Amino acid sequence: MQTSRPIYLQIADTLCDDILQARYKADERIPSVRELAAQQQVNTNTVMRTFETLERDGIIFNRRGMGYYVSDDAVERITSLRRDHFFDGGEMAWFFSRLRDLGITPDGLCALYNDYLSQ
Amino acid sequence: MQTSRPIYLQIADTLCDDILQARYKADERIPSVRELAAQQQVNTNTVMRTFETLERDGIIFNRRGMGYYVSDDAVERITSLRRDHFFDGGEMAWFFSRLRDLGITPDGLCALYNDYLSQ
Amino acid sequence: MQTSRPIYLQIADTLCDDILQARYKADERIPSVRELAAQQQVNTNTVMRTFETLERDGIIFNRRGMGYYVSDDAVERITSLRRDHFFDGGEMAWFFSRLRDLGITPDGLCALYNDYLSQ
Amino acid sequence: MQTSRPIYLQIADTLCDDILQARYKADERIPSVRELAAQQQVNTNTVMRTFETLERDGIIFNRRGMGYYVSDDAVERITSLRRDHFFDGGEMAWFFSRLRDLGITPDGLCALYNDYLSQ
DNA sequence: GTGGTCTAGACCACG
DNA sequence: GTGGTCTAGACCACG
Numbered sequence: 001m002q003t004s005r006p007i008y009l010q011i012a013d014t015l016c017d018d019i020l021q022a023r024y025k026a027d028e029r030i031p032s033v034r035e036l037a038a039q040q041q042v043n044t045n046t047v048m049r050t051f052e053t054l055e056r057d058g059i060i061f062n063r064r065g066m067g068y069y070v071s072d073d074a075v076e077r078i079t080s081l082r083r084d085h086f087f088d089g090g091e092m093a094w095f096f097s098r099l100r101d102l103g104i105t106p107d108g109l110c111a112l113y114n115d116y117l118s119q
Numbered sequence: 120m121q122t123s124r125p126i127y128l129q130i131a132d133t134l135c136d137d138i139l140q141a142r143y144k145a146d147e148r149i150p151s152v153r154e155l156a157a158q159q160q161v162n163t164n165t166v167m168r169t170f171e172t173l174e175r176d177g178i179i180f181n182r183r184g185m186g187y188y189v190s191d192d193a194v195e196r197i198t199s200l201r202r203d204h205f206f207d208g209g210e211m212a213w214f215f216s217r218l219r220d221l222g223i224t225p226d227g228l229c230a231l232y233n234d235y236l237s238q
Numbered sequence: 239m240q241t242s243r244p245i246y247l248q249i250a251d252t253l254c255d256d257i258l259q260a261r262y263k264a265d266e267r268i269p270s271v272r273e274l275a276a277q278q279q280v281n282t283n284t285v286m287r288t289f290e291t292l293e294r295d296g297i298i299f300n301r302r303g304m305g306y307y308v309s310d311d312a313v314e315r316i317t318s319l320r321r322d323h324f325f326d327g328g329e330m331a332w333f334f335s336r337l338r339d340l341g342i343t344p345d346g347l348c349a350l351y352n353d354y355l356s357q
Numbered sequence: 358m359q360t361s362r363p364i365y366l367q368i369a370d371t372l373c374d375d376i377l378q379a380r381y382k383a384d385e386r387i388p389s390v391r392e393l394a395a396q397q398q399v400n401t402n403t404v405m406r407t408f409e410t411l412e413r414d415g416i417i418f419n420r421r422g423m424g425y426y427v428s429d430d431a432v433e434r435i436t437s438l439r440r441d442h443f444f445d446g447g448e449m450a451w452f453f454s455r456l457r458d459l460g461i462t463p464d465g466l467c468a469l470y471n472d473y474l475s476q
Numbered sequence: 477g478t479g480g481t482c483t484a485g486a487c488c489a490c491g
Numbered sequence: 492g493t494g495g496t497c498t499a500g501a502c503c504a505c506g
Contacts (some may be wrong), residue, residue, distance in 0.1 A: 006504075006505060006506095007421065007505080008505075008506085043505095043506045044506090045505085046505080046506050049506080079220065079221065082217060082221060083221055091214075092235075093136075096235040096236075098201060098205055099232065100236065101198070101201065101202065102198065102202055106229045106233050107229070109228060109229065110151050110225045110226070110228065110229045113215055113225045113228055116211075116212070116219075117219060117225070125480080125481060126479080126481080126482075126483085137479080151492085151493065151494080152493080152495095153492095153493085153494090160487090161482080162482060162484070163484095163485095164481095164483075164484090165482060165483085167494075170494085175413075180494095181494075182491095182493095183490070183491065183494080184281065184489095184490055184491030184492080184493050185492090185493065185494095186492095186494080187494090204493060244489075245490080258458055262460075265469060281490095283490085284490080284491050285491095287490080288436075291379045298490090300429070310358060315460065317459065320455060320459060321459055324455055324459065328484050331450075331456070333452050334469075334473040334474075334486080336443055337470065338474065339377060339436070339439065340439065340440055340443065344467045344471050345467070345472070347467065348463045348464070348466065348467045351448070351453055351456065351466055352463050354449075354453040354457075355453075355463070364496080364497075389478065389479080390479060390480095391478085399497080399498085400497060400498050400500090401479090402497070402498075402499090402500070403497065403498085405480075406496085408479085409481080419478095419479075420478095420506095421480050421505070421506065422479065422505055423477090424477090424478060425478080425479090452493075459482075
């Protein structure tokens with residue numbers, strides 16, 4: 001039952017990560033719905049929903065008959081959205097409460113994060 | 120779009136928090152299905168799903184005709200489940216990747232966490 | 239959730255077994271509701287339901303103010319009830335279908351039963 | 358009084374029998390919640406409980422948006438679960454004690470089982 | 477189309 | 492009193 005993060009959002013996350021890491025640059029075309037669906041082994045409807053979401057957030061835009069392209073300010077928008085989610089959306093508070101319950105100290109957290117960054 | 124955490128799991132979270140903070144102690148009875156349903160303003164079926172979930176995880180157990188009670192090792196089980204979720208379930212990695220993308224440094228994170236703890 | 243055999247029937251089973259094995263003989267008094275409840279660590283209501291059931295089946299009878307006694311024909315009644323349940327109530331068919339699905343042969347079954355009897 | 362086996366478990370039993378008899382094969386889709394509910398004349402919630410139970414036991418799994426499918430090792434799991442129930446869960450001992458009390462001999466049992474198998 | 481959540485309520489066995 | 496099962500139905504996210 002436990003329904004995990006929806007597939008279409010997982011794909012959106014991946015695309016955003018790709019954009020942040022400049023694998024897709026501003027005004028560059030991203031793969032078509034069909035390509036992504038084939039590559040990710042999902043229904044085309046699922047990818048369409050991903051694109052809808054990203055377009056609504058101004059991260060990608062459509063050139064009729066040509067496909068979807070990365071917005072000029074995609075990086076800023078992604079960062080901004082994530083920042084909002086993180087700070088105001090309660091994600092951070094939730095994480096901190098988990099960390100506290102697990103008995104993790106600030107120093108311990110710092111160490112874990114350093115480990116992560118140096119991977 | 121963002122589908123929120125189901126009510127029955129939110130109630131489970133709350134009960135677990137209560138147990139962690141010793142508001143309900145080992146072998147102590149928790150409120151009945153009806154009581155919780157009334158208190159939380161939800162249907163009894165919803166609370167039943169909560170109890171099913173917690174029982175399956177060994178956090179509470181049933182005494183027939185008497186209600187549900189906190190398991191002896193409830194605290195350990197909750198902590199363990201959450202720890203697993205956090206470390207192995209990918210929550211921490213996801214958290215750290217967000218932090219990195221937002222340009223937060225280990226020291227910055229440490230400061231934020233300290234703030235949170237001192238609230 | 240999985241609700242096992244009701245406690246009051248488990249107690250009835252035990253009493254019937256006791257009668258079959260002559261630990262309680264015809265016209266002999268069985269323990270009081272309170273005694274049994276204390277001994278089995280259950281609610282007196284539960285034992286009362288056990289007695290109701292056994293009385294309805296003619297296995298025990300009440301002497302006012304004195305308690306419950308084993309019927310003269312208790313052994314016959316128990317055996318008859320169990321036989322009916324077993325053969326006509328579908329228990330045997332169910333048992334055999336499980337055995338068949340588990341790939342147990344008549345000889346295998348015979349051997350298992352012999353083992354059980356010689357314990 | 359004798360509370361019958363819950364409908365959702367009866368449906369689970371039926372599905373397991375179907376799988377054991379290869380009416381549904383590994384990785385094959387089973388009917389949707391709605392289909393089964395209509396066919397069995399029960400509420401969709403009841404079928405959902407069936408699926409929950411079978412999924413928790415690893416007998417079926419969900420492909421999101423597509424329905425439930427038979428696990429690769431469903432047959433092994435069903436057999437194993439039933440075997441455990443039968444031998445360790447005390448079913449067999451219970452049956453044997455009934456047989457003994459009814460005065461059935463190993464040879465008699467063997468004959469009855471042979472009759473059953475040859476039906 | 478699929479399943480997942482939830483309500484409002486009933487009924488009942490059990491303790 | 493307790494929880495467990497079930498119905499009838501709604502709503503919705505997801506694929």
